[in-house]
Amino acid sequence: xxxxxxxxxxxxxxxxxxxxxxxxxxxxxxxxxxxxxxxxxxxxxxxxxxxxxxxxxxxxxxxxxxxxxxxxxxxxxxxxxxxxxxxxxxxxxxxxxxxxxxxxxxxxxxxxxxxxxxxxxxxxxxxxxxxxxxxxxxxxxxxxxxxxx
Numbered sequence: 785x786x787x788x789x790x791x792x793x794x795x796x797x798x799x800x801x802x803x804x805x806x807x808x809x810x811x812x813x814x815x816x817x818x819x820x821x822x823x824x825x826x827x828x829x830x831x832x833x834x835x836x837x838x839x840x841x842x843x844x845x846x847x848x849x850x851x852x853x854x855x856x857x858x859x860x861x862x863x864x865x866x867x868x869x870x871x872x873x874x875x876x877x878x879x880x881x882x883x884x885x886x887x888x889x890x891x892x893x894x895x896x897x898x899x900x901x902x903x904x905x906x907x908x909x910x911x912x913x914x915x916x917x918x919x920x921x922x923x924x925x926x927x928x929x930x931x932x933x
Contacts, residue, residue: 819910820859824852824917837896837916840885843924846887853925860910869929875907879931888923896920 826848843849857869864875871877881887896911896919908920911919 798840810883812928819908819913820856822852822856822914822918822921823913827852827921829919829921830916835909835916837892838920839892841920841923841927843920844884845857845925846924850920850928851916851925853921853923856914857925860914861922864907869926877928879929881926881930883927883930887927891923891926892919895922912933 827843827846830836830842843853857865858867861869861878864870865878866875869878882893892911894907896903898908898909899907
């Protein structure tokens with residue numbers, strides 16, 4: 785098997801390894817990560833309360849939610865699902881997630897509960913960590929990136 789590595793990827797990879805070694809931390813690919821907090825105060829509260837998980841996106845079409853979702857995605861999702869939601873193969877390419885209510889069900893389930901198989905965590909549950917408002921903001925932004933199959 786041959787692998788083509790571009791100079792920019794090599795430099796980026798080596799700089800990450802050097803940073804990790806100098807910081808005294810482990811360099812993990814698709815391993816433990818710390819979710820980054822997201823400021824959702826500009827978004828309307830979710831009714832009846834923020835703790836009851838909705839099954840449909842209350843922010844669909846909300847430009848401010850899409851803006852917050854883009855930032856939240858970049859901080860918390862892009863390392864696995866790819867920049868601009870274009871996966872490099874580690875995790876599903878979320879540009880192909882169904883739009884509208886039909887895709888909301890899958891999204892909220894995966895976001896809230898994560899995904900694991902045979903004792904291996906493929907996606908951590910983010911619902912309780914980042915909250916429902918952040919999840920729906922990310923979903924709103926993802927719908928702006930949608931591609932048909």
